[in-house]
Amino acid sequence: MHAMVLHHPGEALQWEERPTPLPGPAQVRLRVEACAVCRTDLHVVDGDLPVPRLPIVPGHEIVGLVEAVGTDVRSVHVGERVGVAWLAHTCGHCAYCRQGRENLCDTPLFTGHGCDGGFATHVLADAAFCLPLDDLSGNAVHVAPLLCAGLIGWRALRMAGDGATNLGLYGFGAAAHLIAQVARLQGRRVFAFTRAGDVPAQDFARSLGSAWAGASEEPPPEPLDAAIVFAPVGALVPLALQAVRKGGRVVCGGIHMSDIPSFPYRLLWEERQLLSVANLTRRDASEFLRFAARSPLHVETTTYPLQAANEALADLRGGRLQGAAVLLP
Numbered sequence: 001m002h003a004m005v006l007h008h009p010g011e012a013l014q015w016e017e018r019p020t021p022l023p024g025p026a027q028v029r030l031r032v033e034a035c036a037v038c039r040t041d042l043h044v045v046d047g048d049l050p051v052p053r054l055p056i057v058p059g060h061e062i063v064g065l066v067e068a069v070g071t072d073v074r075s076v077h078v079g080e081r082v083g084v085a086w087l088a089h090t091c092g093h094c095a096y097c098r099q100g101r102e103n104l105c106d107t108p109l110f111t112g113h114g115c116d117g118g119f120a121t122h123v124l125a126d127a128a129f130c131l132p133l134d135d136l137s138g139n140a141v142h143v144a145p146l147l148c149a150g151l152i153g154w155r156a157l158r159m160a161g162d163g164a165t166n167l168g169l170y171g172f173g174a175a176a177h178l179i180a181q182v183a184r185l186q187g188r189r190v191f192a193f194t195r196a197g198d199v200p201a202q203d204f205a206r207s208l209g210s211a212w213a214g215a216s217e218e219p220p221p222e223p224l225d226a227a228i229v230f231a232p233v234g235a236l237v238p239l240a241l242q243a244v245r246k247g248g249r250v251v252c253g254g255i256h257m258s259d260i261p262s263f264p265y266r267l268l269w270e271e272r273q274l275l276s277v278a279n280l281t282r283r284d285a286s287e288f289l290r291f292a293a294r295s296p297l298h299v300e301t302t303t304y305p306l307q308a309a310n311e312a313l314a315d316l317r318g319g320r321l322q323g324a325a326v327l328l329p
Ligand SMILES: [Zn+2]
Pocket: 090, 091, 092, 093, 094, 095, 096, 097, 102, 104, 105, 106, 107
């Protein structure tokens, strides 16, 4: 098998040949069809997010075909197409796991972080964390971005609250372009905030049904009920708090963010809430994938050959992408 491997944060990934691994008793081996590139991969590669082990193969939006299964695996079969997302494994017995909050497990493993991910031709995965994709139409390229951009966005949208009709999205990348569509289908109105002057992103947001698109520093034309901050920019948090009405919520959807500057208490006053979304649960995945199967979303992608993973990461870093980058082995 081949993989794009990170040896040291801050350095480019290296193309390497490795022996094709055998699945452990509870694992499956996938032949990767497509793996989308998430901003978290960029945080791993750039060293913003410490990783528990090196070298590591990034990538946690994997669509693959099951090629081999471990001796104890009954739930997944050879030839099936499955998805592998960020949540690679949880302990199953800590207080969080027992309460159905496995996203907060005390000893989790994350794909492309604590175990090798999908920037590769093949990958091992825990069978219990493989997501069935049978109901989804569309090819692997269009399904892969659903597995993090879609899933984390879904969890963030749920945390924004059912009552949030006027929804702000700060940063209109892979997650926002999917969640704007979900929000519209749920009858919400989307207000898209981008970097000042990023006319293509604002046009893109309008083309996906946003009621308004403008610069993050601009006040929206009407108060928001909730906002989700997808961009990893702490300075957006006080701006988003300023844009939500009394009792409104601001949800931070990313795993890493630059420091949040200090802000006057009046921005939080009147029962505004500020919260973060961490990881995902398998329940989030089944809910969202069921939604996506019923209501197909337009998934905007730019594809790269697997060996061009560094180029894809550079384009994401430089804000040169619309929608999601997807690697093809
Ligand atoms: Zn646990």
